Amino acid sequence: MQELKRTPLFQVHLSAGAKMVEFGGWLMPVQYEGIIKEHQAVRSAAGLFDVSHMGEIQISGLAAREFVQKLITNDLSRLKPGCALYSPMCNSQGGTIDDLLVYQLEEQQYLLVVNASNIEKDFNWLKRKQTPDVEIKNVSEITCQLALQGPRAEKILQKLTAVNLNEIRYFCFVYGTVEGINCLISRTGYTGEAGFELYFPAEHAEMLWQAIMTTGAEEGIKPVGLGARDTLRFEACLALYGHELTDEISPLMAGLGWTVKFSKPEFIGKESLFQQKEAGPAYKLVGLEMIDRGIPRQGYAIVREGQEVGWITSGTFAPTIGKNLGLGYVAVQHAAMGNELSVMIRNKPIKARIVEKPFYKRED
Secondary structure, three states: OOOOEOOOOHHHHHHOOOEEEEEOOEEEEEEOOOHHHHHHHHHHOOEEEEOOOOEEEEEEOOOHHHHHHHHEOOOHHHOOOOEEEEEEEEOOOOOEEEEEEEEEEEOOEEEEEEOHHHHHHHHHHHHHHOOOOOEEEEOHHHEEEEEEEOOOHHHHHHOOOOOOHHHOOOOEEEEEEEOOEEEEEEOOOOOOOOEEEEEEEHHHHHHHHHHHHHHHHHHOOEEEOHHHHHHHHHHOOOOOEOOOEOOOOOOOOOOOHHHOOOOOOOOOOHHHHHHHHHHOOOEEEEEEEEOOOOOOOOOOEEEEOOEEEEEEEEEEEEOOOOEEEEEEEEEHHHOOOOOEEEEEEOOEEEEEEEEOOOOOOOOO
């Protein structure tokens, strides 16, 4: 059995009383005080996440832009240094290899931030597609990533940096020092809240974590584990790879058609995706609110009048909304808003209703 990887903050998490679990080949904190408390802290104040398990791959060289443009479904031509975009990366059948962030560092230099469980798969895919004048470098092991999220995140971080954080637009970044440590400071996140993600050399992880936690104490900051990270992204209906997206599920099927730019030149999966768009996906990703008591979980069947019409991809009690909710794929003919379906929980059909997504959206 392969030994689980650990982030540079492993001992810090243990000292903070974290419960550690396996996730994507890593040993990660699932919670500290409790998922609901940590979730509520991010919604009302601020939370600090260790997301150093995520992968970082640098793409550079004279043909870097052309190379990345061909790999992703979104359009790189609208990107400029200092900004980022979200995009799926598809196989030739239109299935999703991964969904990632693409940062343009310089004119011909990009940083791809990929999911932890897909680092090796993605890197190998990139190497197989590599062209002359392109350099590909996996810098995951020397890079630490922290996410500071919540309505008080900017106030806390501003105390630690001379960078005017208010000037950083959404999905853009600057280079600057935070507590004397050189960082890429990005206004991005995975919680549905305002906040920042910091990328910096891994050897400074413990120092920066402690500085942010100390500075944020009076603002109510809490360390947040993977449990609340999942409930937060779930309420905002942000896709999780391996759940809403897989090698077999296309971005069109996942409701991410806005990330697929058919107007741009050839990209991997374009033909298959175009055919799917013309025919229309057979399934649609919907939000479900449980009418009867029960929590829908990944893999549970969705049924209507005894016939299986779909499956649950994610589901939980949503702390902000106070309801049991689910995300799932439903055959398009049964996916109309307000339709009543059932989720098979312990071999019993439990009533649910299709509702609007996202379940939660912050008030700006």
